[in-house]
Amino acid sequence: MSTIKTIIELLFLLYTVCILSFYFWLAIVSAKELIKNVREAKTTNFDALLSSPFAPVISVLAPAYNESLTIVDNIRALLGLYYPNFEIIVINDGSKDDSLEKTIKAFDMELVPFATDYKIKCQPIRGIYKSKVKAFSNLTVIDKLNGGKADALNAGINISKGDYFISIDVDSIIDPHALKKLIKPFFEETDKRVIAAGGVIQIANSCVIENGQMVEVNVPDKFLPRCQVIEYSRAFLMGRLAWSRLDGLLLISGALGLFDKEVVINCGGYYTKTVGEDMELVVRMRKYMADNNQKYKVVYISDPLCWTEAPSTLKVLGSQRNRWTRGTIDTIMLHRNIFFNRKYGFMGMVSHPYWVFFEWLAPIIEFSGILYFIIIALMGWASWSFFYVMLGFVYFFAIMFSNYAILFDHLSYNRYKKKRMIFKLLLTAWIEPFFYHPFVVYWGLRGNFDYFIKKKKSWGKMTRSGFEMPKYKKTKR
Template identity: 80%
Template sequence: MTGETIRNIIELFFMVYAITIFSFYFWLAIVSAKELIKNITTSKTTNYETLLSSPFAPVISVLAPAYNESLTIVENIRALLGLYYPSFEIIVINDGSKDNTLQKTIDAFDLEKVPFVIDYKIPCNEVLGVYKSRMKAYSNLTVIDKKNGGKADALNSGINIAKGDYFISIDVDSIIDPHALKKLIKPFFEETDKKVIAAGGVIQIANSCTIENGQMVEINLPGQFLPRCQVIEYSRSFLMGRLAWSRLDGLLLISGALGLFDKEVVIECGGYFTKTVGEDMELIVRMRKFMANKGIKYKVVYISDPLCWTEAPSTLKVLGSQRNRWTRGTIDTIMIHKDIFFNPKYGFMGMVSHPYWVIFEWMAPVVEVLGIIYFTVIILIGEPNWPFFIAVISFVYFFAITFSTYAILFDHLAYNRYNKKSMIVKLILTSWLEPVLYHPLIVYWGIRGNYDYFIRKRKAWGKMTREGFAKPKQN
């Protein structure tokens, strides 16, 4: 085989890979657009007040793990207390915080330690105390203080004392839409042919927004470049990606920031797996496998409404730590459940969703770096195929900005959150810079995640330093 033949094969591989992944993106964009239009139409005719006034509305337990969240803990609990739903409880789990998260919560809500018997259906670290408020207004608030065990362990302890048949897992540093519970619970009762086991919703970026008493008062576009890139990234991921996978019955991930689960199924599956940093994705995949192995028809759904606002990392250090963890969590889930890969037993999940995550989510940064290395070597030996490389780079760049612009405009037409033209223009301009300035960082952190997983055997979460919502940065 000649050197030229080898080069042609390598270049054909990169071209086919690029065309395939973009074909998937195009397909998912079409599916998500149809589903979003359907969801918006349905939402307009839904009478949520009937659900709110129904005596048969199920109890929902809101589980909020907290670790060193003193900056935002009080206002976020206040936001949870203001949720519009007839019957819910809030369980905040202080996972061995080293700051004054627990004390601030005790002071703000007049808590006292109470005797409590815990049924350890799911193993978790020792619970040091359970706190309830002396004030009737906070009678549905429970705070657990436990030894540090990580987010998954904290959630398991919350599940063990939860009273509801359903529980919602959230990040305590996020702002939840007041109507989130009634919108998330709705699919569980609409579906008659299949058992809904989990539901997720759209996550949006809260940086630079005005938040008072735990409520979103004014939506602003992030003033900093990194959070603004994440606004575009989240629009693509949540609105264009997960909504389509939900429609195709292939959704493998519900964000840990907001997800509603059937508690009985989660307990039967053994709760959250504490030995991974990707506990949210791993649980969904395990629940889906469990239902498939039992031969029970099931569904994992996704709500297209923006139901949760979270503070995005605004520094390279914190963002890099987050993306490194996401990469390691993805690899972990793929490796734990590798028996799904192209396994027809698991239907669309086995034949399409899982392979997609392996080939185009996990391996994409690796393929990109290999492409850069190949291009560099070809330049050094003085035999670059400039027309080919210019064509590939141009195709990738223009597809990326077109897809991002599509996501921005579609989100704007559907929800009009950023209601000033200047905000939309700024987002579109950012999308032109994102492939050049932001995406290479994501690729680098993806490679570091692979290195840390396979070489360093790293299992730690990494630090997520928050600025808090108290002083929003205006545009």
């Protein structure tokens, strides 16, 4: 029995060492890439791109389902993007609220005749609306039957005119300079074809938004969104940026991603039978390029290019994380032939296995470790000194990793101007492992249960609170 116990504990120890080593390696790689990106951003002349008559058309696709609370402000933000040649396509995916009516009224839109070339299958389009106002001539609204986000994006691709398209969440606020920064890698790379580019997503809770523009950046007042600020910093600056440098990036967030439309169409568009359409598309595009022996690249921009409203309640956040887990499993299962397949290079030998062992299976293994320790503790077999050493080591590694992400983000972009905001985040990082991480583990387990046992396929509800508007002080006359 003692031999079995020793083997089990060694396996848990090996897993812990492996995952922490991966995190440490990714942190070093991302730090080098971030320093490089910040230096390049200071010397890049984006004005040359803005004034160039050869700037390619970019189609901005924004699926909307029951987004009445923020849709008008977000469309205004999109209209204010600094880029010489772009169109905005808002896809009303059969909303049950007044999203469409609000949009039509706010931008003085009318139904226009249309013909659609269905290069990618999607639910029928009921109508296309264009604005009567010349200033909004690049705005198009598609009204279609409900088919989900992936289906809405496919409809937008069918209508779009650009060679490149950007998929966004309509509830997000995009940095006005996002398009010119995202398109830049597509022209810099000469040996490889850039097929997709993503940018850093940040949390907009408690920030002040005016006319669809970010006017004041604040640290979220509520604990849950504040934990997500730290989580996003780790994921984007310490994770995806490193995977981009290593040419192993498998995920570009659905909130903001720029894609080569030709490659997407050749791949068949977004897959509509998964809730993780963003990750699945990137993996399928990479497989397509590898299968056709084409040199390619998927890149990530370290700038904070998009702001999104994060869930502020456990119910909504749990629904989101449940969906993320199911989407991850779906992609891994659909493309399981990549797993340790040399044909797919770094993606097959490192990226895909990493997602299997340290993203999908992490909550299951962590829960199993906790359950195992409880059992041996009740039976009096636990080595408490070893337990305390391991607990302290893992805890302080997590704190160090979070603090590193917070401080590196601050030194690079200085988004949070007040010192108390940084202090607030650092303090949150110390308590996050006790009051936030256990929920993340539970939601991961629940996502596995819903995927394999309940066969759940739905998105779940994402209730929005809406962005905070500026408060003006009354002046005496």
